[in-house]
Amino acid sequence: MRVLRNLLILAFVGFGAAAAFAHEYKAGDLEIVHPWARATLKGSDVADGFMKIINHGSTPDRLLAVSVEFAKASQIHTMKMDGDVMKMQELTDGLEIPAGATVELKPKSLHIMFMGVNQELVPDTIVNGELTFEKAGKVKIEFMIEPAGTSHSMDNM
Amino acid sequence: MSRRVVSILIVVAAVSAAALGYLYLTQGGTGPAAVPIGGPLHLTDQDGKPFDSASLDGKPYAVFFGFTHCPDACPTTLSEIARTEDEIGAPAKDLTTLFVTVDPERDTPAVLKEYISNFGGNTVALSGTPEQIAAAAKAYRVFYKKVPTSDGGYTMDHTAVLYLMGRKGEFRDVIAYSEDHERFVEKIKKLLAE
Numbered sequence A: 001m002r003v004l005r006n007l008l009i010l011a012f013v014g015f016g017a018a019a020a021f022a023h024e025y026k027a028g029d030l031e032i033v034h035p036w037a038r039a040t041l042k043g044s045d046v047a048d049g050f051m052k053i054i055n056h057g058s059t060p061d062r063l064l065a066v067s068v069e070f071a072k073a074s075q076i077h078t079m080k081m082d083g084d085v086m087k088m089q090e091l092t093d094g095l096e097i098p099a100g101a102t103v104e105l106k107p108k109s110l111h112i113m114f115m116g117v118n119q120e121l122v123p124d125t126i127v128n129g130e131l132t133f134e135k136a137g138k139v140k141i142e143f144m145i146e147p148a149g150t151s152h153s154m155d156n157m
Numbered sequence B: 001m002s003r004r005v006v007s008i009l010i011v012v013a014a015v016s017a018a019a020l021g022y023l024y025l026t027q028g029g030t031g032p033a034a035v036p037i038g039g040p041l042h043l044t045d046q047d048g049k050p051f052d053s054a055s056l057d058g059k060p061y062a063v064f065f066g067f068t069h070c071p072d073a074c075p076t077t078l079s080e081i082a083r084t085e086d087e088i089g090a091p092a093k094d095l096t097t098l099f100v101t102v103d104p105e106r107d108t109p110a111v112l113k114e115y116i117s118n119f120g121g122n123t124v125a126l127s128g129t130p131e132q133i134a135a136a137a138k139a140y141r142v143f144y145k146k147v148p149t150s151d152g153g154y155t156m157d158h159t160a161v162l163y164l165m166g167r168k169g170e171f172r173d174v175i176a177y178s179e180d181h182e183r184f185v186e187k188i189k190k191l192l193a194e
Ligand SMILES: [Cu+2]
Pocket: A077, A088, A111, A112, A113, B071, B155
């Protein structure tokens, strides 16, 4: 029994490491690289998520929706500084991924805003989500949780 | 009016305009402003007790306006302050940070208390009636606005500037959201040394 349990743990750890390493997804012409989200803070029920979306095709696609189980609503937001004022705006018509382009969601910029988060997001864990694209359809993804103060995206490290 | 009087008036007007422009250029921006930024704050702290900024007389303080449903600017700034205080060490004990909510509807003292516990640092979180918050924001030239979202909720646009106030409660400097850690530490050190 103990051997079996250890084997199971090994298999589980191995699978987790592999998932973290090859953390990208393909859907039609789209490639979704390293979705991640910041850990929740006490006293706050919002969080934000990021990823890079590459469109290898010759026609534009559009990210229409994001859905997760850990939040009441997931929205696509822009963030920009207007002088010293931080402004966020929801993109209710979705986010265009132009043909041949790379669109990066990152801190202080485009992001997925999770509102009404009903579960603590703990660093170094993984949560599930689903993206809906106009053409590429639905894609199941996993967000890796990083500490709340993280402001980089992994591949810029 | 004689032509002479008219010319004098024109000269006076031109000189005044130039002087005003000069004042605007030299006093505006990030230096000490002609019309003072800041002023007494009478709000409610995270324990539900009345707060009066006069209680900080003799000590410098930093003021930031934000809200707990803020994804980026507020947690980043509060973390940055705590990190800076750690780095400066003992002299930083003099510094108090005031985190004033621009979302008093959701940010009650209890919520704020929990929220600032994420960051460490010597921070007082302040809320108040919408009128009190509006008065405080006006004194600091802070802009804030509710932005509705499709889930029926809202987020807030707001000025993301850290105001640095001297030992007499007078405006000294600002740290913009875009400034890096080195600059941040430098400005806080300067404030503490004054
Ligand atoms: Cu947002």
